[in-house]
Amino acid sequence: MRTTTRLKQIVARRAAVQAPGTANALFARVIEELGFEVVYVTGAGIANMHLGAPDIGLTTLTELANVVGAISDAVALPLFVDADTGFGNAVNVVRTVRVLERAGAAGLQLEDQVFPKKCGHFSGKAVIGVDEMVQKVKAAVDARRDHDLQIVARSDARAVEGLDRAIARAQAYIEAGADVAFVEAPADLAELARIPREIAAPQVANIVFGGKTPDPGRIELAKLGFSLVLYANAALQAAVKAAGDVLATLKREGSLAGVVDRMTSFEERQHVVQKPVWDALESKFRAQGQ
Secondary structure (H helix, E strand, O other), rough: OOOHHHHHHHHHHOOEEEEEEEEEEHHHHHHHHOOOOOEEEOHHHHHHHOOOOOOOOOHHHHHHHHHHHHHHHHHHHHOEEEEOOOOOOOHHHHHHHHHHHHOOOEEEEOEEEEOOOOOOOOOOOOOOOOOHHHHHHHHHHHOOOOOOOOEEEEEEEEHHHHHHHHHHHHHHHHHOOOOEEOOOOOOOHHHHHHHHHHHHEEEEEEEEOEEEEEEHHHHHHHOOOOOOOEEOHHHHHHHHHHHHHHHHHOOOOOOHHHHHOOOHHHHHHHHHHHHHHHEEEEEEOOOOOO
């Protein structure tokens, strides 16, 4: 079954399926090993990990497509890809959809922020007009070659125009042809509950550790009717904390002896990157006499 079809079926279940985020193929392998059903390719994570920069619209479509392609090669899970604003206007969206679909995306998230965008949990955001975003959604739907490719329309208007307007925007984007709605950064549980109650289409919730939206847990989010729950940068935040702790110990003590329990073993690391698979390929294609 195509990954696009699998993601479409997952979305239709409305079971608050958790989608951990990754900015690289290695974390995607960990996500797959742990049995998750979906990988979220996080734009913020790519900006943080590849550029050492904040999520303020600095990454390019080419950089994103390269990461998506590498992750698609590494795992068999559906990839739900953060495509930011589509990297421009409706015409740019057409190319964005085609490039990312070719790279291996099973679903694409487009948001209604002004380009260059900011992280959805930052202050100072601005949104484009509803009519302009409707045309971008229509362009995305028209550009996809696989009709099961999920077009996810995100509104960041909660912080700018209030929740009522954000919900109205999401409804307009669904009417324009988006498969899934995503109202970013509701401020409390009451706001979170309103979104799937007032929008008939499948919904995405985004839980950012330290961000604006509380985390009631998967069971409660499933009861509310959400389809997907993003934990976009949980792995990244855990890795930064662990790396800082381990390297600080190395600097202070001159040895890793005190932190070996906080590190993946050499053998586990090779397992995650599937070294036995590559060893088998090397053996299979070894020239006679070598």
